[in-house]
Amino acid sequence: MRTYLTAALGLCIAVTVSAQNQTFKVTLLGTAGPSLAMEHPETGTLVQAGNETLLFDCGRGVPERLNQLGFSNVNKVFLTHLHSDHTEGLPVLWMSGWNGRGSNNLSLYGPGTGPDQPTGTAGLAASLTAAYATNTHIRRDLVEMWNPAGIVIAAHEISEGVVYQNNGVLVSAFLVDHDPVSPALGYRIDYAGRSVVISGDTKPSANLVKYAQGVDLLIHEVFNAGPGSTTPTAVYHTLPEQAASIFLQTTPKLAVYFHLAPAAFDPTARTRAAGYAGPLQVGADLMSVTVANTVTVTPCDSTATPTLDAVTNQAYSTSLSVGDTLIFWGTGFSAKGGNALVFRQGANGTGAPMTLDETGAAYFWDNSTGQINAKLSAGITAGQWSVSVRNACGVTSSSIALTLR
Numbered sequence: 523m524r525t526y527l528t529a530a531l532g533l534c535i536a537v538t539v540s541a542q543n544q545t546f547k548v549t550l551l552g553t554a555g556p557s558l559a560m561e562h563p564e565t566g567t568l569v570q571a572g573n574e575t576l577l578f579d580c581g582r583g584v585p586e587r588l589n590q591l592g593f594s595n596v597n598k599v600f601l602t603h604l605h606s607d608h609t610e611g612l613p614v615l616w617m618s619g620w621n622g623r624g625s626n627n628l629s630l631y632g633p634g635t636g637p638d639q640p641t642g643t644a645g646l647a648a649s650l651t652a653a654y655a656t657n658t659h660i661r662r663d664l665v666e667m668w669n670p671a672g673i674v675i676a677a678h679e680i681s682e683g684v685v686y687q688n689n690g691v692l693v694s695a696f697l698v699d700h701d702p703v704s705p706a707l708g709y710r711i712d713y714a715g716r717s718v719v720i721s722g723d724t725k726p727s728a729n730l731v732k733y734a735q736g737v738d739l740l741i742h743e744v745f746n747a748g749p750g751s752t753t754p755t756a757v758y759h760t761l762p763e764q765a766a767s768i769f770l771q772t773t774p775k776l777a778v779y780f781h782l783a784p785a786a787f788d789p790t791a792r793t794r795a796a797g798y799a800g801p802l803q804v805g806a807d808l809m810s811v812t813v814a815n816t817v818t819v820t821p822c823d824s825t826a827t828p829t830l831d832a833v834t835n836q837a838y839s840t841s842l843s844v845g846d847t848l849i850f851w852g853t854g855f856s857a858k859g860g861n862a863l864v865f866r867q868g869a870n871g872t873g874a875p876m877t878l879d880e881t882g883a884a885y886f887w888d889n890s891t892g893q894i895n896a897k898l899s900a901g902i903t904a905g906q907w908s909v910s911v912r913n914a915c916g917v918t919s920s921s922i923a924l925t926l927r
């Protein structure tokens with residue numbers, strides 16, 4: 523936020539202009555298709571575009587991933603379709619975000635009903651609301667007195683076309699082919715001249731090819747069955763050979779596989795054998811992709827939440843001075859670097875964050891024991907601080923208090 527002062531004819535007018543945040547970043551929260559074994563989170567994709575934070579699908583485990591990343595107030599959710607692996611996390615997101623949402627509703631966008639789809643997005647929202655009516659009544663009206671707005675689901679049943687537009691971000695839905703799950707949607711997100719397409723669940727779709735022409739980032743589902751498989755499950759998903767054809771027709775700057783079924787499936791060799799030689803990445807939980815002039819992948823090497831247990835100096839003393847090299851002790855740091863220390867002034871961490879990261883600076887580094895050794899920069903002065911560690915996956919530890927003499 524910048525404030526400009528304009529003086530004219532003795533009149534002083536303050537004009538406030540929001541500084542535009544140009545970040546366009548996609549984080550894969552869960553990358554597994556339906557998994558009855560529950561060892562991996564199911565589908566959920568977070569899109570941060572400027573000042574907008576949008577979630578696409580919310581399978582089991584997705585709200586927990588959002589919490590690991592520090593998001594407590596995601597309130598705009600777009601469903602591709604109503605299969606359980608895309609919706610199971612929704613009640614958790616809805617309930618656990620009640621307070622963080624403040625006076626905002628949970629906005630839920632998704633497909634309507636169809637011949638074999640007796641419940642559309644509005645029906646899902648109404649059913650959830652009915653199922654949790656007791657909980658809602660007690661927490662809203664009798665005991666906790668939580669904000670009534672935050673527990674309202676504003677359901678929007680959408681069809682193909684522009685479905686959301688705010689802060690320069692345009693979300694378009696398009697029909698894909700996941701028959702008999704119909705209507706089923708894919709999404710295209712446009713921001714600052716860049717574009718991202720999320721396939722949802724689909725067999726090879728000519729309509730997706732139309733919407734994904736020359737897109738910067740194409741995130742596409744994939745299913746592991748033999749080439750030419752005609753099992754009912756295989757025919758409403760996309761095999762690697764078929765995905766290769768989609769990538770050849772759309773020429774994305776980067777193609778990313780998600781909704782891996784099974785979760786450990788690596789479709790790379792089959793995609794290459796089918797003739798696609800372009801940029802390709804197999805998605806993994808908490809991998810992020812930044813879409814700018816180039817499309818950059820940040821892999822994630824530890825989806826565990828870091829812990830920060832103690833801070834000492836190099837003499838292992840907890841009596842710390844500004845000039846010391848500090849050693850942060852804990853777990854879940856990224857072994858290959860990319861960790862960041864977040865300092866906030868005050869024991870309770872109410873000050874503005876000062877982030878020290880490893881890129882281009884000698885502030886700190888990992889060593890083979892998993893410690894972080896930090897040589898503090900000039901901005902970290904004597905006094906009380908609250909410090910947390912964010913690993914390369916963006917997952918942040920709880921903070922500990924630190925006093926510097």
Ligand SMILES: [Zn+2]
Pocket residue numbers: 555556565605607608723781
């Ligand atoms: Zn699915």
Ligand SMILES: [Zn+2]
Pocket residue numbers: 603605700703723
């Ligand atoms: Zn599905």
